[in-house]
Amino acid sequence: MKDYDLIIRPKRHAFDINFKEIWAYRDLLKMFVKRDIITVYKQTILGPIWFIVQPIMTTLIYMVVFGRIAKISTDGVPQILFYLAGITIWGYFSESFNTTAKTFTENANIFGKVYFPRLIMPFAKVTSGLIKFGIQFAFFMAVYLYYLFTQDGAVNPNWSIALLPVYILLMAMFGLGTGIIFTSWTTKYRDLTFLLAFGVQLLMYASPVIYPVSTIEPGTMKDILMLNPFTPILEGFKYAFLGAGHFSWASLAYSAGVASTILFLGIIIFHKTERNFIDTV
Amino acid sequence: MSKTVIKIENLSKIYRLGEVGTGTLSHDLNRFVRMNILGQDDPYAKVGHVNDRTQKAEKGELVAALRDINLEVKEGEVLGIIGKNGAGKSTLLKLLSRVTSPTTGNIKVKGRLASLLEVGTGFHPEMTGRENIYMNGTIMGMRKWEIDRKLDEIVEFAGVAKYLDTPTKRYSSGMTVRLGFAIAAHLEPEILVVDEVLAVGDAEFQKKAIGKMQDVSQNQGRTVLFVSHNMASVQKLCSKGIILSNGLKTYENEISPCITQYLKDGRENSQLKLIDRNDRGGKGLIRFKDYSIKRTNTNEVVDSVLSGEDITFEFQLEGKYELEKVNFRLQFFDEKNNLKFLCNNLFSSAPFDKINGDQTVTCKIPNFPLIRGNYYTNIRCRANDTIQDDIEFAFEFKVDDGDFFNTGNVQALKEGMLVKYNWEIQ
Numbered sequence: 001m002k003d004y005d006l007i008i009r010p011k012r013h014a015f016d017i018n019f020k021e022i023w024a025y026r027d028l029l030k031m032f033v034k035r036d037i038i039t040v041y042k043q044t045i046l047g048p049i050w051f052i053v054q055p056i057m058t059t060l061i062y063m064v065v066f067g068r069i070a071k072i073s074t075d076g077v078p079q080i081l082f083y084l085a086g087i088t089i090w091g092y093f094s095e096s097f098n099t100t101a102k103t104f105t106e107n108a109n110i111f112g113k114v115y116f117p118r119l120i121m122p123f124a125k126v127t128s129g130l131i132k133f134g135i136q137f138a139f140f141m142a143v144y145l146y147y148l149f150t151q152d153g154a155v156n157p158n159w160s161i162a163l164l165p166v167y168i169l170l171m172a173m174f175g176l177g178t179g180i181i182f183t184s185w186t187t188k189y190r191d192l193t194f195l196l197a198f199g200v201q202l203l204m205y206a207s208p209v210i211y212p213v214s215t216i217e218p219g220t221m222k223d224i225l226m227l228n229p230f231t232p233i234l235e236g237f238k239y240a241f242l243g244a245g246h247f248s249w250a251s252l253a254y255s256a257g258v259a260s261t262i263l264f265l266g267i268i269i270f271h272k273t274e275r276n277f278i279d280t281v
Numbered sequence: 282m283s284k285t286v287i288k289i290e291n292l293s294k295i296y297r298l299g300e301v302g303t304g305t306l307s308h309d310l311n312r313f314v315r316m317n318i319l320g321q322d323d324p325y326a327k328v329g330h331v332n333d334r335t336q337k338a339e340k341g342e343l344v345a346a347l348r349d350i351n352l353e354v355k356e357g358e359v360l361g362i363i364g365k366n367g368a369g370k371s372t373l374l375k376l377l378s379r380v381t382s383p384t385t386g387n388i389k390v391k392g393r394l395a396s397l398l399e400v401g402t403g404f405h406p407e408m409t410g411r412e413n414i415y416m417n418g419t420i421m422g423m424r425k426w427e428i429d430r431k432l433d434e435i436v437e438f439a440g441v442a443k444y445l446d447t448p449t450k451r452y453s454s455g456m457t458v459r460l461g462f463a464i465a466a467h468l469e470p471e472i473l474v475v476d477e478v479l480a481v482g483d484a485e486f487q488k489k490a491i492g493k494m495q496d497v498s499q500n501q502g503r504t505v506l507f508v509s510h511n512m513a514s515v516q517k518l519c520s521k522g523i524i525l526s527n528g529l530k531t532y533e534n535e536i537s538p539c540i541t542q543y544l545k546d547g548r549e550n551s552q553l554k555l556i557d558r559n560d561r562g563g564k565g566l567i568r569f570k571d572y573s574i575k576r577t578n579t580n581e582v583v584d585s586v587l588s589g590e591d592i593t594f595e596f597q598l599e600g601k602y603e604l605e606k607v608n609f610r611l612q613f614f615d616e617k618n619n620l621k622f623l624c625n626n627l628f629s630s631a632p633f634d635k636i637n638g639d640q641t642v643t644c645k646i647p648n649f650p651l652i653r654g655n656y657y658t659n660i661r662c663r664a665n666d667t668i669q670d671d672i673e674f675a676f677e678f679k680v681d682d683g684d685f686f687n688t689g690n691v692q693a694l695k696e697g698m699l700v701k702y703n704w705e706i707q
Contacts, residue, residue: 003391004288004389004390004391005390005391005392005393006389006390006394007387007388007389007390008376008377008379008382008383008387008388008389008390009382009383009387010382010383010384010385010386010387025419025422027419027423027424027425028419028420030419030425031415031416031419031420034412035405035408035412035416038407038408038412039405039407039408042407042448043407110402110403110420111380112375112380112398113378113380113398113399113402114378114380114396114398114402114403114420114421115378115379115380115396116420116422275381275382276381276382278375278380278381279296279381
């Protein structure tokens with residue numbers, strides 16, 4: 001008689017996260033991803049092409065503002081490739097962060113009506129972000145291959161291209177981790193939503209997206225920049241494809257360590273918030 | 282003896298009024314800034330709204346939306362959970378649905394539990410009917426292959442076969458609700474928790490929905506928990522009932538005595554002056570203070586009404602603020618808790634643009650249409666787009682047979698209502 005299937009209790013332990021249950025809901029994750037993809041560009045003419053219009057426009061603006069006017073070095077790499085590379089990989093983080101950071105506030109309605117493991121929602125956002133990233137990356141590759149085959153020596157790919165999945169994974173972990181911490185806090189402090197709007201933008205300027213680390217003189221500035229956990233990913237990505245940038249196993253390991261810590265903390269904070277957030281939202 | 286499938290032990294849910302959380306410095310700072318510098322409402326006051334009471338809450342006062350609930354539900358039982366606004370029904374539902382977690386105590390569940398707090402959760406208007414079936418089904422915890430198997434049945438039950446590949450934004454609202462319910466009905470959980478929202482919709486659909494729930498409980502031996510304050514559907518559907526009142530379980534029995542008890546409780550409350558009632562809902566910026574029933578022609582206050590008289594219901598209000606878009610709703614129920622009719626100025630004229638807190642409103646009803654009997658009223662005031670005051674069993678009054686048609690022939694009806702009409706030979 002005592003074999004109940006489910007016991008609803010007041011407090012769950014911080015680490016008592018039911019990954020088995022999340023796995024059982026994997027079909028829901030697929031549905032959320034599908035919903036994100038097919039609903040975003042319904043009733044638009046260009047559809048998914050909008051995914052690449054965004055990086056094209058941004059690249060053009062950067063070429064004018066940072067390339068022409070500010071004359072910031074691109075490490076000898078064609079400007080278009082340099083900016084596009086930065087924008088593409090950074091875009092995945094920014095997309096993941098921006099969408100997961102709204103998990104609670106945007107889904108309060110669904111969360112208030114039905115139970116499912118809440119982590120499914122941010123996981124789904126990061127996954128649909130991956131599809132968007134895939135399209136943008138394909139566009140980057142098209143431009144990249146054009147330069148690779150027509151302009152000798154403009155770009156120098158090397159073995160570390162094999163690390164691409166690692167870079168993507170790290171960006172996903174950063175986006176997810178910071179996003180779910182953010183959304184957990186915003187259930188109580190709505191002030192943070194104001195930060196959301198320009199926070200990512202500021203962070204982008206603090207990371208080597210539109211400038212290479214090599215332009216920074218060695219000194220405090222450079223030390224700080226190297227402490228930024230995004231630096232190894234951005235530099236590594238550019239190094240792999242363009243041959244200009246900085247790569248070291250140590251900095252990559254540092255970045256991976258920070259990403260894992262943030263994600264781990266994020267899941268715990270998220271888990272703590274999801275139990276009662278409906279009372280405060 | 283059948284098995285216990287739900288066992289609730291010492292279940293409580295406590296909300297803290299006035300502030301949330303542990304009362305840390307950051308909370309208080311936030312509160313201070315918002316209230317004293319930005320001049321906003323207390324950011325955390327909303328939390329206590331489930332159990333809104335007339336007494337002003339002390340800062341940090343705790344309110345138990347549910348207190349020490351113990352309950353066992355046996356397999357195949359259909360349990361009606363009844364109670365007034367703020368009695369804790371929705372809180373119990375939320376706890377059972379795992380939308381929020383309890384403060385103390387626990388709920389043990391045997392078998393798969395699905396809760397329907399609304400139909401069609403997760404529907405996206407841009408997606409087709411088919412896509413939405415999968416979306417909603419998976420949200421409710423179904424696997425994709427289960428939906429594959431039941432798709433035809435769902436589509437048939439909802440009657441949307443023709444529109445399956447049309448975005449649901451093109452559906453009529455009735456179709457959307459039918460589709461949502463069809464999915465829910467085919468979930469096949471061992472335990473189904475249903476909110477009364479399902480009982481709305483057109484009469485035909487309501488019949489279908491209740492029929493389906495009866496089918497689920499009687500023929501398939503599944504357990505249903507049904508939350509409602511509509512006695513008619515509770516009576517029809519449930520075998521057992523519990524009454525919740527102010528967060529406590531006050532009564533548990535077979536369904537008929539349970540309903541009798543509930544109505545008796547209501548009658549006792551309706552003896553109180555409106556302003557002294559503390560079982561009211563709403564935000565409370567404006568509240569009903571008192572009422573009187575008058576003959577419209579003579580302005581004479583009466584306790585009982587004759588059918589056919591012109592009657593004025595007058596309400597004194599209380600409140601400190603000027604409010605906008607105000608509408609009042611006065612509902613009339615017979616002794617069996619069937620709604621006879623309602624008066625809502627939203628439909629009869631238009632919402633009032635403005636109202637001061639301390640005005641008096643009247644609702645004039647010419648040719649009062651109810652037949653002899655005792656009647657109850659529910660009154661509600663909505664303003665600034667939220668419910669401000671809501672009292673069930675607000676007051677009780679008697680109607681006697683009267684000369685409705687002004688012909689001197691008093692028609693003593695046993696059932697139904699009276700309306701003016703003319704028979705003519707053309």
